Amino acid sequence: EYKKLGKSGLQVPVLSLGTATFGGTNEFFGRWGQTDVKEASRLIDLCFDNGINFFDTANVYSLGASESILGEALKGRRSRALIATKGTFSMGDEPNNSGSSRHHIINAVNESLQRLNTDYLDVYFMHGYDANTPIEETLRALDNLVTAGKVRYIGCSNFTGWQLMKSLSVSEKLNLEQYVI
Numbered sequence: 522e523y524k525k526l527g528k529s530g531l532q533v534p535v536l537s538l539g540t541a542t543f544g545g546t547n548e549f550f551g552r553w554g555q556t557d558v559k560e561a562s563r564l565i566d567l568c569f570d571n572g573i574n575f576f577d578t579a580n581v582y583s584l585g586a587s588e589s590i591l592g593e594a595l596k597g598r599r600s601r602a603l604i605a606t607k608g609t610f611s612m613g614d615e616p617n618n619s620g621s622s623r624h625h626i627i628n629a630v631n632e633s634l635q636r637l638n639t640d641y642l643d644v645y646f647m648h649g650y651d652a653n654t655p656i657e658e659t660l661r662a663l664d665n666l667v668t669a670g671k672v673r674y675i676g677c678s679n680f681t682g683w684q685l686m687k688s689l690s691v692s693e694k695l696n697l698e699q700y701v702i
Contacts, residue, residue: 526674527702528699529701543582544582565598569601576602580608591604596638604643605642605645605646608629608647608648622651622654623659623662648679649678650679657695660688
C-alpha cells in the first residue's frame, strides 16, 4: 500500500525500514543492533520482495556507519529505493558539527551523500529543532539543496507543533520549500 508523502506528489509505502540497527559501532547504537552489509542486503531484499522501498537513516546512527552500510547494501539498486536521512545532532567535537546552520546542513548533506553512495536524497529531515539558528537560515539552506538537486523533499522530526507551524509560516512568507513531512 502506497500513500502520498504529505502534500507532495511522492508515493511512499505505508511501511519503511528504519536502519538505526545498521552498524552498531558505538555503545549506544551497539545495544540497538549490529547489522552488517550482508544482513542489511538480506533485509533490503526482503523489503523489495514485499513492496517496501523506503529506507530511513540518519547521519548520527553509529556516526555515519548506518548510512555507509545502507549505501553499500543498495549498490546497483539505488533507482529502486527511496532514501530518507536526517541531520542536526552532533557529528563531532567541532562547534559547527551540529545544529541547523547553513554551514552544518550543507556539510551534513554532502557527507551523507558520500556515505550513501548517491547523488541525491529523496527526503532530508531536520532531526531536531535548533533554537540557536534563525529559521530563515535553515529553510533557505534546505531550499538551496532542493534547487541544486541534492535533496528532493524536506521534512522535520522531533519538532513541537509551534516549531513546525513557525517553520511552515516562514517558508510560505519567503517562498521557500516547505516541510512535506
